[in-house]
Amino acid sequence: MRERTAKLRAQWRKIWGQRRFRIAIVAALTLFAIVLPYFFQTGSTFTYDMVTALAYVVMALGLNIVVGFAGLLDLGYVAFFAIGAYTIGWLGSGFFAYINNQKGIHVGVTGLAATLPGIHLNFILVVIAAVGFTALAGIIIGLPTLRLRGDYIAIVTLAFGEIIHDVAVNGINIHLGANATLTAGRQGITPIDPISLPGGQPFDPLNLRPWYWVALGMVALVLFVNVRLRDSRLGRAWVALREDEVAAASMGVPLVKTKLMAYATGAAFGGMAGAFIGSFLNTVNADQFEFSFSIFVLAMVILGGLGSIWGVVLGAILLSFINTWLIPQVLNSVPSKIGLNFDLTQLSYGIFGFLLVVMMVLRPQGLLPERRHELEMVEHVGITGTDMFEETV
Amino acid sequence: MSELGTPAPDSAAARLRDEVPPTDALLLTLNLSKSFGGLHAVSEVTFWIPERGIVSIIGPNGAGKTTFFNMLTGLYRPTTGTVTYRGTDITALRPDRITALGVARTFQNIRLFGTMTALENVLVGEHARMKAGLIGSILRTPGVRREEKAVREKAREVLEYVGLPPRVHGMRAVNLSYGDQRRVEIARALASDPQLLLLDEPTAGMNADESARLVGFVRRLRDERNVTILLIEHDMKVVMSLSERVTVLDHGEKIAEGEPRMVAAEPRVVEAYLGKRGAES
Numbered sequence A: 001m002r003e004r005t006a007k008l009r010a011q012w013r014k015i016w017g018q019r020r021f022r023i024a025i026v027a028a029l030t031l032f033a034i035v036l037p038y039f040f041q042t043g044s045t046f047t048y049d050m051v052t053a054l055a056y057v058v059m060a061l062g063l064n065i066v067v068g069f070a071g072l073l074d075l076g077y078v079a080f081f082a083i084g085a086y087t088i089g090w091l092g093s094g095f096f097a098y099i100n101n102q103k104g105i106h107v108g109v110t111g112l113a114a115t116l117p118g119i120h121l122n123f124i125l126v127v128i129a130a131v132g133f134t135a136l137a138g139i140i141i142g143l144p145t146l147r148l149r150g151d152y153i154a155i156v157t158l159a160f161g162e163i164i165h166d167v168a169v170n171g172i173n174i175h176l177g178a179n180a181t182l183t184a185g186r187q188g189i190t191p192i193d194p195i196s197l198p199g200g201q202p203f204d205p206l207n208l209r210p211w212y213w214v215a216l217g218m219v220a221l222v223l224f225v226n227v228r229l230r231d232s233r234l235g236r237a238w239v240a241l242r243e244d245e246v247a248a249a250s251m252g253v254p255l256v257k258t259k260l261m262a263y264a265t266g267a268a269f270g271g272m273a274g275a276f277i278g279s280f281l282n283t284v285n286a287d288q289f290e291f292s293f294s295i296f297v298l299a300m301v302i303l304g305g306l307g308s309i310w311g312v313v314l315g316a317i318l319l320s321f322i323n324t325w326l327i328p329q330v331l332n333s334v335p336s337k338i339g340l341n342f343d344l345t346q347l348s349y350g351i352f353g354f355l356l357v358v359m360m361v362l363r364p365q366g367l368l369p370e371r372r373h374e375l376e377m378v379e380h381v382g383i384t385g386t387d388m389f390e391e392t393v
Numbered sequence B: 001m002s003e004l005g006t007p008a009p010d011s012a013a014a015r016l017r018d019e020v021p022p023t024d025a026l027l028l029t030l031n032l033s034k035s036f037g038g039l040h041a042v043s044e045v046t047f048w049i050p051e052r053g054i055v056s057i058i059g060p061n062g063a064g065k066t067t068f069f070n071m072l073t074g075l076y077r078p079t080t081g082t083v084t085y086r087g088t089d090i091t092a093l094r095p096d097r098i099t100a101l102g103v104a105r106t107f108q109n110i111r112l113f114g115t116m117t118a119l120e121n122v123l124v125g126e127h128a129r130m131k132a133g134l135i136g137s138i139l140r141t142p143g144v145r146r147e148e149k150a151v152r153e154k155a156r157e158v159l160e161y162v163g164l165p166p167r168v169h170g171m172r173a174v175n176l177s178y179g180d181q182r183r184v185e186i187a188r189a190l191a192s193d194p195q196l197l198l199l200d201e202p203t204a205g206m207n208a209d210e211s212a213r214l215v216g217f218v219r220r221l222r223d224e225r226n227v228t229i230l231l232i233e234h235d236m237k238v239v240m241s242l243s244e245r246v247t248v249l250d251h252g253e254k255i256a257e258g259e260p261r262m263v264a265a266e267p268r269v270v271e272a273y274l275g276k277r278g279a280e281s
Helices: A002-016 A019-039 A045-069 A078-091 A111-115 A123-145 A151-173 A209-230 A233-243 A245-250 A255-281 A291-304 A309-330 A344-362 A371-378 B012-018 B065-072 B095-101 B118-125 B134-139 B142-161 B178-190 B208-225 B236-242 B260-265 B267-280
Strands: A105-107 A119-121 B027-036 B039-049 B054-058 B080-085 B103-105 B196-200 B228-232 B245-250 B253-258
Touching: A002 A019, A019 A045, A019 A209, A045 A209, A045 A233, A045 A255, A045 A291, A045 A309, A078 A119, A078 A123, A078 A151, A078 A255, A078 A291, A119 A123, A123 A151, A123 A255, A151 A291, A209 A233, A209 A255, A209 A309, A209 B134, A233 A245, A233 A255, A233 B118, A233 B134, A245 A255, A245 B095, A291 A309, A291 A344, A309 A344, B027 B065, B039 B065, B039 B245, B039 B253, B054 B065, B054 B208, B054 B236, B065 B196, B065 B228, B095 B103, B103 B178, B118 B142, B118 B178, B134 B142, B142 B178, B178 B196, B178 B208, B208 B228, B208 B236, B236 B260, B245 B260, B245 B267, B253 B260, B253 B267, B260 B267
Parallel strands: A105 A119, B054 B228, B054 B245, B103 B196, B196 B228
Antiparallel strands: B027 B039, B027 B080, B245 B253
8 A cells, every 4th residue: 555655656756747747737727726716606605715715825825934944833923914904904994084184195096995084005005015014023023033943933923923912902092193093903994995906996895706816816926936935045044944953054054034034924925915804804803813813824834734835725725615614604503413502613723623633643744745844754854953052043 | 371480391281381373373262161050161272273284183072072163163152262263253153154254064963954955955055155035036036046056066066076976966865875974964064165174073983994085085175175174083093194283182171282193192192091090001
């Protein structure tokens, strides 16, 4: 059995190794992804779930750079989702209604948004701002944190995520001048401007196809960046410091700077996805930014396979659909059918946790493992201790 | 540095203390010490390496040799003392900065990146000599492309220089034989274009034949590439045939220094290795 899978795998690698075949597969997949919404109604639940899944793919691929490539366990990734979402809350809604004598600031927006008070920037500008804010936040939190190693990074990032969540909840009491607060707390900032691309009309909330394509475009961009970085000087440095920080530093890799680049890039994608989700859900609410969300995204990365770009895409889509479709739509009534009085959705995170445990026992390297991590986790290669380091780095 | 009024011209220790380091040394340490809590791993070691020299540090296990190495390469911060390289103070500089200045090393227990191929390991060694940044790597600009091509060519060249044929360049480090892993580690260090190469027990685990070949290789390295060599070594045959100068550490202190043959005859050295009774018999 094992021999046969090894043989199949070798064959698969041979086929996959051919450039022409790879291009054909990617082209077919891309085409399929582009035309997919035409098979469904413009406002179908499936398209809605698909848009959500794609936004999660962007986030998971961002986290994959931090956890998968550079090996930094980040348990506070939700912070960047929050900062990205608040960027569109601030720059793409009527939230700051009193700004500019209640006339508002408008840049590159058309339709209803162009007439409302508050700051209304074009979605592209908002995304650029979100990327900038989150990358900056990543650097600010990263600079002191990334000098630490291993578990300490996990603990500090976890705390950072919680701090951002608390700021989001209590931001309603943080006053910026006379008529504005930092956030709208649990009430949420709503409505948020729908996406409008430069020169175009704002997207219709009932026609989900354009939303889908924008999300797909973001996924393509993030995939591109992931692939390019993986095969670069920086990508090699990440693998090196993940496996042995002492050796990496001794070979000329500046640890803090290299880790910061991973952290800031991952953060930027979290922010990008956050801005998109803010607009898509039409609200930016402090309750979205719970700790459990960090774990949710991390679970996507682990389920798919740490460091494996295509695995993470698969993991994100799978978990997203388990969350938005399988549990609430298909299995939700199961407990009541067997005489129990609760909804299965209440157990969502328990189910994700269970899935992770099963995964760790049966297939710790993930669904579509990356070869390096597979060696590390299954054959225990690499990952040397960081025994002889001191205060120097 | 010797105290006034204690003239002991005959004692070897005093002679060591009175020696004035040359000003044109490639690397120079002055009174370098390292303590871990109450343990003095290295104390007051003044030491230098002449340019294009081959110098060895020997000493019994636990004498502080590797600790000394780790201070030179920035992994440990010295408790007191200074390290000067080419006239610049590099004491407690970050390891990557020291590598960028031209000091490379290998490790006693091979520390290759196991899941990376031999070639990729060497490419990491070239990190300090490369420029590609985040944005450049994403856009893969013509400059980045050119650089990547050049470093790959150089990596292959270095791998062949240490004696690894092209067919193993693509093999993962874990799958290489022990001897080849040692070679890759040296190639990785050489990839950063060092002027000073620190080898921490390079012949550990090698048989006599392999050790002899390594001796030849290290000489070639110095003669062909102008690399200055500092080694920690246990194999006395290697030390004697290779070194121009030997420094002996014991309990963290420098107890002897000089030409290999002279040092080997020094009673304190024999004592350090064999114990007092062994030395007497």
